[in-house]
Amino acid sequence: MKIKQPRILVIEDNKCDRDLLLHILNSLETECVVECVNSGRIGVEHLRKESFDLVILDLSMQKFDGFQVLKDIRDAKDKAFPVLLVSSFTNKEDKVQGLELGATDCINKPYIIEEVRARVQIQLKLRQILKDVQWASEKTNAGIKMLYKELDKKNKQLQEFDRLKDEFLGNVSHELRTPLTIIRESISQIVDGLIGDVPEKQKQYLSRALANIDRLKNIIDNLLDISKIEKGRVELYKEKVDLVALIKDICADFQTKAAAQNLELRYELPEDEVYVLIDMEKTIQVFTNLIGNALKFTKKGNITISLKEWEDFVQCEVADTGMGIAAEHLPQLFNKFKQFSRTHSPGEKGTGLGLTIAKSIVELHGGNIHVESREGKGTTFIFTLPKYCQRRLVHEENIDYRR
Amino acid sequence: MKRILIIDDDPDIVELVKTRLQQNSYHVICAANGKEGLKKARKETPDLILMDIMMPRMTGGDAVKMLQDYDTTKNIPVIFLTAVASPKSPTGEENQGINVGGEHFPALGKPFDSEDLLSVVRRHLPS
Numbered sequence: 001m002k003i004k005q006p007r008i009l010v011i012e013d014n015k016c017d018r019d020l021l022l023h024i025l026n027s028l029e030t031e032c033v034v035e036c037v038n039s040g041r042i043g044v045e046h047l048r049k050e051s052f053d054l055v056i057l058d059l060s061m062q063k064f065d066g067f068q069v070l071k072d073i074r075d076a077k078d079k080a081f082p083v084l085l086v087s088s089f090t091n092k093e094d095k096v097q098g099l100e101l102g103a104t105d106c107i108n109k110p111y112i113i114e115e116v117r118a119r120v121q122i123q124l125k126l127r128q129i130l131k132d133v134q135w136a137s138e139k140t141n142a143g144i145k146m147l148y149k150e151l152d153k154k155n156k157q158l159q160e161f162d163r164l165k166d167e168f169l170g171n172v173s174h175e176l177r178t179p180l181t182i183i184r185e186s187i188s189q190i191v192d193g194l195i196g197d198v199p200e201k202q203k204q205y206l207s208r209a210l211a212n213i214d215r216l217k218n219i220i221d222n223l224l225d226i227s228k229i230e231k232g233r234v235e236l237y238k239e240k241v242d243l244v245a246l247i248k249d250i251c252a253d254f255q256t257k258a259a260a261q262n263l264e265l266r267y268e269l270p271e272d273e274v275y276v277l278i279d280m281e282k283t284i285q286v287f288t289n290l291i292g293n294a295l296k297f298t299k300k301g302n303i304t305i306s307l308k309e310w311e312d313f314v315q316c317e318v319a320d321t322g323m324g325i326a327a328e329h330l331p332q333l334f335n336k337f338k339q340f341s342r343t344h345s346p347g348e349k350g351t352g353l354g355l356t357i358a359k360s361i362v363e364l365h366g367g368n369i370h371v372e373s374r375e376g377k378g379t380t381f382i383f384t385l386p387k388y389c390q391r392r393l394v395h396e397e398n399i400d401y402r403r
Numbered sequence: 404m405k406r407i408l409i410i411d412d413d414p415d416i417v418e419l420v421k422t423r424l425q426q427n428s429y430h431v432i433c434a435a436n437g438k439e440g441l442k443k444a445r446k447e448t449p450d451l452i453l454m455d456i457m458m459p460r461m462t463g464g465d466a467v468k469m470l471q472d473y474d475t476t477k478n479i480p481v482i483f484l485t486a487v488a489s490p491k492s493p494t495g496e497e498n499q500g501i502n503v504g505g506e507h508f509p510a511l512g513k514p515f516d517s518e519d520l521l522s523v524v525r526r527h528l529p530s
Contacts, residue, residue, distance in 0.1 A: 170487070173486075173487075174457060174486045174487055177486035177512075177513040177514060178413055178416070178486050178513065180513070180514040181416055181419075181486065181513040181514035181515065182413070182415045182416060182419065183514075184514040184515075185416075185419040185420070185423065185514070185515075185517065186419060188516075188517050189419065189422060189423065189517075192517070194422060194423070194426055213514065217514055
């Protein structure tokens, strides 16, 4: 912002010096408004009321102590203006004292016109730069404040949308489940022959309908799971679990399905127990999702679940000899609703949420998950879980004890 | 014959559960809301109650608290049938249950498999 016309206040009780200064100031390249006063008191009053861009103060006035005036004008409303001290400076320490009291520069009397002009011009230029910087910073601050306000507003709106979305999701889920229950149980009672005899062919069709109702139910469950996980509303109920036994149990549940597809489902596990600190139900969900996927995308060969122990975590692998995943699809594999066109048997469609949920659960446990895959060769999912560590717990208790 | 009271504001669900339970040799009493359910629970003192949670006027949670206020009904086992959410368990049958006033109640998420319904009922019926 350009200072339109710099305002200069001259405090000088010597008329000759004052006139000379006025003459010099009027010949500056910058056009200025100059006010002259012949007393320190009036000068200070002026400065309290108005702002100036430069003050030229005579240090050696007859009726006023120049240093006192200098102190007083530093209490003025705009303290940032420069003050030029003029004096014969017979006492060399005066300069130092003046500068210490807040003067910006000193000019010796008698005046050398060129020097006065140059020093005044420098001060005015500095003043202009300072104003520019202040103006820019104020503008930026105001901008930031406005942006912040805007952000705050948007944030509140988003939170409200989020709450509404949750509420909506909850309601939709509830409203969907009730009719689904009626449809499922009605069909189920027909299939079970509660309503009368049903020909085998019709039973087949109705069973297919039942399977797809269950699929629909899974989608609703998964959507709610994802929504909860994303909001950080999932609590883990961690307990000490023997992962070796757990994997054996999970595999047992899948054996029938694997056998029906002529696939071998096997495990490579340590002989002894391996204790992990996990939420058992959620961990089962991870294995279920990964094994389910492996079964879906493997036509022949085997699915192998293995377990390796490290110092404070375990590494689990679910490997298949299926069709594999194209390298370009790997980076988005864990994204929501990402399903890749892999041909698979009908009735084996997923929700596109299984891997997202698996990843979230592993990460909630402080572990990580990644995938290695070669097209035509197979896919391996590798993830880590925290080991149950007696030593660590004891250590933590010790720290508490010492406190 | 064990007697089961079913409380749900959806008449279709009441009818279907009733058929399924009768088929498995249970005597079934029906109620269409919490108020009617409480009345029948006091009068008939069933062996088990199957109850919806989200019902107009009186929720399943409120009804449970009122059942506990009466000596004749406070010991009847209650199983919730809920469409609010269905946290799955690994085996897919009974879910994590519902907490009412610090007490834990078994719950079955809707839609349910009739096998799961029967097994939960069997498990919680006093012998």
